[in-house]
Amino acid sequence: MLFRADRDVPGLIVKFGNYPLHHGGVGAIRSLGRLGVPMYAITEDRWTPAAHSRYLRRAFAWPTTGAEEPAALVDGLLGIGRRIGRPAVLIPTDEEAAVLIAEHQKELAELFLFPSVAPELPRRLASKQGLHELCVEHGVPSPAAAFPETYADVEDFARHARFPVVAKNREAFVRRRSPAVPGTTRVEDRAHLLALARGWGDRPGVILQEYLPREQAEDWIVHAYFDENSSPLALFTGVKVRSWPPHAGMTANAYVVDNPELAALAEQFVKRIGFTGIVDLDLRFDRRDGRYKLLDFNPRMGAQFRLFESEAGIDVVRAQHLHLTGRRVPEGEQRAGHRYVVENIDLPALLAYRRSGYTTPHAPERPAGTEYAWVAGDDLRPFFTMMARFVGPGAQHLYRLWRSSRRAVTK
Structure with a gap:
């Protein structure tokens, strides 16, 4: 070190x-x-x-x-x-x-x-609507979106929309109440949208967003720590290979991939909004127009942050602790080619992706090294505790997530 x-x-x-x-x-x-x-x-x-x-x-x-x-x-x-x-x-x-x-x-x-x-x-930033408004204000690409306030607004949107579209809960704090939709929901046509909207009540708490087809897109992630001047003390880029539920959930498998263009985009946006702290960004590269479109801005540590570490041994959590305790954060290049695997969700994700025939174009064929989310030779008890809780209720929860995502797509 x-x-x-x-x-x-x-x-x-x-x-x-x-x-x-x-x-x-x-x-x-x-x-x-x-x-x-x-x-x-x-x-x-x-x-x-x-x-x-x-x-x-x-x-x-x-x-x-x-x-x-x-x-x-x-x-x-x-x-x-x-x-x-x-x-x-x-x-x-x-x-x-x-x-x-x-x-x-x-x-x-x-x-x-x-x-x-x-x-x-x-x-x-945690609000879908708030993030979209900030993107528009600062000229950062994001999917076209609508924020219906009534069922009549949904009907009006349905008359002019180009389907499929994506429905998401507008606010981040869905655990505080029953969510309108189960995560990211693909809506196939006007009839499907209106059927869903009947269950959203008088004031739909959803965002209706442009669908970026996965066949023409790539999922990228940025993790960084910014100081009080919104300058990055650690900044990393990578590509998401698989998620669970498929294509719309948490990262199950990802690689570190150098992407200077994406790093510059993230740095400029954070500078413009004046954010300080750890960030976890999800972006989708739309090959149809060659632009990275910001989907999510998590103003906190991301669950997969250990994918990223510099040659100096810095990740975003270490960068924050060093900076807040008055110590210098050493510079260093990211470990390109390293892989991150979340063991309990990557296997079902792998099976689902193989069934769909989709692969991520930028995933390296051979990882330079692998960081596992749960298994660590110097700290094995969390893995065994995870397995004990995962078998049964945990596995059933993942299955329900998968079923809800499939129903949302196939209705």
Whole structure:
């Protein structure tokens, strides 16, 4: 290693909602824990994979839904901070946590370290409508979109739309209520759209978006950490090979691929909006017009962040901890050609992609190395805990996601 982390400043994984099989949190615990940083985590219970990492000092079992009042969540965080007993770097793993931290910086600053960002910005970025408006404002390509306010608006859209289209939930915080659609839903024709819209109520909480056909597109990802001047201290690009549910879910398999054009696009956009902190971006390259179109801007650590590490040993979580503790973040090129695999979802994703006949054009044939989400020779217990929870309820949940995505496409 070309650097030393401040071992007097702990890290705290902050997550709200019930998703115990979260490999990103485990990755962050390992990443900083291997540097000797004391690690703490909020977990659903004491039997999550994160709670069993050898690098975790303590798990704070705090089951939440994301629907709690912000004041209650802030009070709970402050209580955990007091139990830790010294300022800790906050590492949110979901939009609810990232938005809460941004909107309550004054209350949390006494006990925690985190990037200072415009309080309203993370919520706007996490919203599909807010992100689309920012893209339009700053000239960043994104899929054409409509935001119907009534069923009549949907009917009007259906008369003029070019199908298929994509329907998504407009806001990020779908765990707080019943979502209008099950994730990303492909809508085949006018009749299908109107049938779906009848179940959306008087005020549809959806975005209707241009469909970018996968046969003419490539899925790319950008992970980065930006300082207080919105300058990147670590910036990485890669290509998504498979996701689960297929073509519309979380990353199951990805590669590091150097892409200077994409890196410049991401850096310019973040500079224009003035964001500070870790970002996880999803973009789709549309070969029909040669443009990268921004689909998602996650103002937080992405679950697959451990795909990316520089030759100096820096990932985005390490970059944040070093920067917030006043240490230099060493420069270094990304490890091009490295692969990331999420074991429990990549096999079903592989089978589904083979059935569809689709492959990612930019996926290297032979990886330079592989980072597994769960298996680690120096920290095996999270893998076995994941397997114990995955068999049964976890596998059934993945199956329901796959079935809902298939029904959405085939209706």
